[in-house]
Amino acid sequence: MRRGTPNIGAVARAAGVSVGTVSNALNNPERLAPETLERVHSAIAELGYIRSSAGRTLIQNASEDLGLIVPDLINRLFVEVARGAQLTAGVTGKRVVMANSGYNAHDLANGIEQHDAQDDLLGYFAEARAGGVIVCSMREPSAGIDRIRNHVRPIVLVNYDVPGADWCTVLMDNEQVGRAAVDHIADLGIRHAYFLSIDDIVQPVGERRRGAREAAARRGVRLTEVLTPGLMQNAGAAIIGELIDALRAAKARGERVALLFLSDELAIGAMPTLRAASDLRIPDDVAIVGMDGDHRPSGNDWMSMTSITLPGYAMGAEAVRLLEAEAQPDHAHERVVVPVEISPGATTIG
Amino acid sequence: MRRGTPNIGAVARAAGVSVGTVSNALNNPERLAPETLERVHSAIAELGYIRSSAGRTLIQNASEDLGLIVPDLINRLFVEVARGAQLTAGVTGKRVVMANSGYNAHDLANGIEQHDAQDDLLGYFAEARAGGVIVCSMREPSAGIDRIRNHVRPIVLVNYDVPGADWCTVLMDNEQVGRAAVDHIADLGIRHAYFLSIDDIVQPVGERRRGAREAAARRGVRLTEVLTPGLMQNAGAAIIGELIDALRAAKARGERVALLFLSDELAIGAMPTLRAASDLRIPDDVAIVGMDGDHRPSGNDWMSMTSITLPGYAMGAEAVRLLEAEAQPDHAHERVVVPVEISPGATTIG
DNA sequence: CTGAAAGCGCTTACAG
DNA sequence: CTGAAAGCGCTTACAG
Known part of the structure; x- marks a missing residue:
């Protein structure tokens, strides 16, 4: 199969040297007389030779890649x-x-x-x-x-x-993800946050939750944990439906709340629904935080959402x-x- | 280097067969007696054998990948x-x-x-x-x-x-990219569009420009071509500075205009500057189109920008x-x- | 159905 | 500085 391609032997023949010398030209050029090296390289160029990495990998039983x-x-x-x-x-x-x-x-x-x-x-x-x-x-x-x-x-x-x-x-540091979200909204003076997430079925979820709890306790923030029906945008939209009365009640009490979403996707899905409820303003009544900023950091982003930049x-x-x-x-x-x-x-x- | 790993010979020895038979167990199992196949597979499992793809690539002088x-x-x-x-x-x-x-x-x-x-x-x-x-x-x-x-x-x-x-x-279809942008704003009744782009240094730029020109001529849209100092967000922000007076004049005349940006990045960079000029509203006074939607299509995207979805x-x-x-x-x-x-x-x- | 043997394209001591 | 030879781990006719 595909025998047309020249091999090291063909190069050796064309250059009038042994295959070992061709190999050295490629791998240990300093061992060759400049004139020989030159001859080998001409032959390589002329034949369009490209070495097969398989030979080397076979011998070393290892590749560099x-x-x-x-x-x-x-x-x-x-x-x-x-x-x-x-x-x-x-x-x-x-x-x-x-x-x-x-x-x-x-x-x-x-x-x-x-x-x-x-x-x-x-x-x-x-x-x-x-x-x-x-x-x-x-x-x-x-x-x-x-x-x-x-x-x-x-x-x-x-x-x-x-x-x-x-x-x-x-x-x-997934605990830090949760902590950073809570610390941020606590710094803004918010005393009540919702942690919106799926169940702890994968490691990072539980860790972020733990971090959020820890920071909430430390900062005196009330943390309400709510289960979302998934991590995608539709789950974010759905969860707003469940929360909307509570959010309005908070606003009526003059209380600003934060929604901390496990993923940016959830947050992105939630926001149009939230904005459709035109009595609730982002960020004045409801502050939104995502936790896996998948947009590039950029100071003047029109679409700017508060999120955690993952390293x-x-x-x-x-x-x-x-x-x-x-x-x-x-x-x-x-x-x-x-x-x-x-x-x-x-x-x-x- | 790394001689510890078992090779096909080790498997053959452990199974009491020849290396050819081991090879067949892997590549043509149907040729082997079930009992032999079983013996080979036990040996493979026992030794933790994983074949090296180099041998095969060497022989075929070709890989499947x-x-x-x-x-x-x-x-x-x-x-x-x-x-x-x-x-x-x-x-x-x-x-x-x-x-x-x-x-x-x-x-x-x-x-x-x-x-x-x-x-x-x-x-x-x-x-x-x-x-x-x-x-x-x-x-x-x-x-x-x-x-x-x-x-x-x-x-x-x-x-x-x-x-x-x-x-x-x-x-x-890069010409279609330009055409689609112009057709879209023409459908909205806009009669004047700016085409904001770097020079035609790479193929797609010239093609999008050509498509935009073609559609503009066909739809009776006036197309003003403006050179941007790059493709990134800062270039988008900079260009608004140059256009702001013209945009205000258009608004004063009761004329809605469109800004067609070669890249979404440009558009994203432009929008905060535009919004800072609070007399100009998006999309009512100025409609914005990007041309390489690098966000996933999603009907209810909070960050939704009009753009071309690339295939x-x-x-x-x-x-x-x-x-x-x-x-x-x-x-x-x-x-x-x-x-x-x-x-x-x-x-x-x- | 299985084994013995040749050979894939390369590298690597080794001898000279 | 160069060449001849062995050998890497595998596959593939071929013989039996």
Whole structure:
């Protein structure tokens, strides 16, 4: 199959040298006489030779390339992780190749069931003998990771905390996310906040909730926890219907309240419904905070919503740093928690 | 380096069969006696064997994996292309691996010069003997593509049109982008529009401009073309300063005008400045249209801006279709132009 | 149905 | 400084 492409032997013949010399021209040019090197390069150019990485990978039983598994690129967090990882890896001349675990052909067929390709992709990078893999995960990944442990060099898990894990982990400070939201509205003098969220089915939810509770207790803010029917915009719209009477009653009492949404999506879904109730003004009567700002930070954003800026770039950079640290003989696995920042916008400070 | 991992020979020994039989267990299980197959699989499980893809790639001088090169994932268009490509490839069991050409370690160092990794990544996929490469490009890519032509099977170029190219091309209809923007504001009865854009330094700019001109002539809309100092938000803010007097004069004449921005970024940058001039209301006095809606379409978006929804998903799906079509013996290269749609929002229809 | 053997394109000591 | 040779982990006719 595709035998037309020249191989190292063809180059050697064209240059009148041995294949070992061609290999050295590519990998250890300083060992060759300048004249020989020149001859080899001419032959390469003339034939349009491009070496196959398979030969090298076979011999080393390892490649230099780093793998990055992301659940979903719609989520800006992972885009930023990818950016941080790629730029950081580039500093030491390494390449990062990415693949998505969160969506695949199964979706196309039925539009419902979401088959998770994470383990499949771990297997893929193991077969490729990747020099390291960064796994961004929304779920317990241990089974898939353990299976490939001996076939890739370091593995760094991003965004999921497995207690006692045998690998490095990079997390954002999700408790701080909840704390920052509550602290922000407390700073504005608001004494009553709703925490609007799904149940604690994934780690970050429980952590953000815990952080919000902690800050609420500390700041003397009353925190009312409300369960939303999902995380998407329609759930945000739906929940306003349930809250509207309470919000009006608060306004009647002259009390400003805050709605703290677990996701920006929820907040975005809630706001049109809220604005349609034209007696309630954002941010004067109701302040709105999202918790995973998936818009770029930008001071003068027309669409500005108060949200927490998630440290994706730093997380990606950190992950690569840990991958490289793992080469050190005295390496001990680290668990790095990256801080977050609130980004105040028009939905709280007007 | 890393000799600990078991190879096919170790599995053969453990199962008491030959390496050829192990290979068949993996690739042609139907050829084996069920009992033998079972024995091999036990050995594989016991040893934690994962085959190296390098051996296979070496022999075939080709891999099944498809490569996808994107300039930038901050741009939602390419995220959607990736999604479309991955889902479509998944239907036939193929994998898509991605890499970014638009940013790299160079950026880190100086924050200014943007070294383009496109040719480098084309070389990478050539060395990997990719089964096909989808190149999303913002610039003339011919040199890089020609260099690897013999080392990857099909190549599909997305988002850049090279006349007479020796490969398939997938484009969006950029003239239609301009036309749709003008048609939309003409439908609203607006007779004067500003086309705010950088110079025609890349293909899509000129095409959108041409489309806008064509529609303006057809619809009897006066089109004033204004040069912006860039494509980012600050350029949008700056340009309003220059236009503000003209906009006020139009309002004084009772004339509603439209601002058609080449990018959503420009529009987003412009709007706060415009709103600060509190005598001018959006959309009543000034209607705003962006041209590369990088937000997901969503009927009730609080942040809703009128923009053109770019068909990234369809482009990615189309690219994979073309990659696969190339396997047909009678294949002729295609140039596919995918249509776009306007997505009306609060900045024009309120 | 299974095994022995050749060979894919490369790298790496080693000898000279 | 260069070449000859072994070998990486796999697949693939082929023989039996």
